[in-house]
Amino acid sequence: MTTQQILYPKSKLWMAAIKPPMYSVAIMPIWVGTSVAFAETKNFNATIFTTFIAAAILILAWENISNDVFDSETGIDKNKHHSLVNLTGKKLVVFWLGNLCLILGLLGILAIATWQKDLTVIGVILLCCALGYMYQGPPFRLGYQGLGEILCFFAFGPLAVGAAYYSQTQTWSMTSLLASVIVGIVTSLILFCSHFHQVDDDIAAGKRSPIVRLGTKTGSQVLIWFTASIYLLTLILVLWGIFPVWTLLSWLSLPYAFKLCRHVQQYHNQPDKVSNCKFIAVAVHFWACLLLGVGFVL
């Protein structure tokens, strides 16, 4: 047994590699886009919805699996015991497993486009995939320049929510676009939080993440402003009469938001303690998006 395996049981490393809670990130844009569509049209196509959710999960699996492959080439993951490449030692198998997920996911989206006799949804999702590739794949590796949060905002916000709305209605909506801004910001918060504990490895590999650029202290303050923005935006859109009042249900996620901001304020420069903050951010994302969608459906 290696020291790694004694310190971290293999089952825990595998769970950390697969990161099941992270997949709510793929589900929520589809949920919110579909909820706005239902609120506006009172129509709901369950086959399209479930196919889209399954495809989104597969596409996000591709993104994460190929992230471990591309990161193994820059050396940034050399201390990441739960990288799929480090766990299996089979980079090529991991690479093709990722590609298989992508192909299956895109086939799901293609099915939706075929049912709709309209290529818009597949076009938008291909654009999401291109952003996902540019985040981590050569020669772009834009995440290494600190641009990941911007790509993440557009991929999971306007593009994914817009595609989900379009898949139900074959048209676009300003309300859906505004809701997608909230989904985009709260998704980017997760990525932002994921950098706090990785500053040393990132600097060593030449990755200029936003936290490397800002420093952990300023990063923890920026986090507060962006977290607050999703609640203020929802309130303003309700007061303007654009969002139904029930979307204020998303404020019930505030206890997680406070927990996140307090935790990061306190431990921003202690990698061991701050490392779980991205999962608190996942909880903020899950509850805020779930309840935002519920607010549209009610």
Ligand SMILES: C/C(=C\COP(=O)(O)OP(=O)(O)O)CCC[C@H](C)CCC[C@H](C)CCCC(C)C
């Ligand atoms: C893989 C992602 C983050 C991991 O980053 P990092 O390298 O810091 O992680 P480790 O420390 O674990 O190595 C997420 C990147 C998100 C990306 C900017 C955009 C992805 C777009 C998706 C492909 C879109 C899926 C949309 C779906 C809902 C249809």
Ligand SMILES: O=C(O)C1=CC(=O)c2ccccc2C1=O
């Ligand atoms: O492993 C991670 O850190 C992330 C994985 C992931 O799929 C994702 C998706 C959207 C925003 C952030 C993240 C991660 O941070």
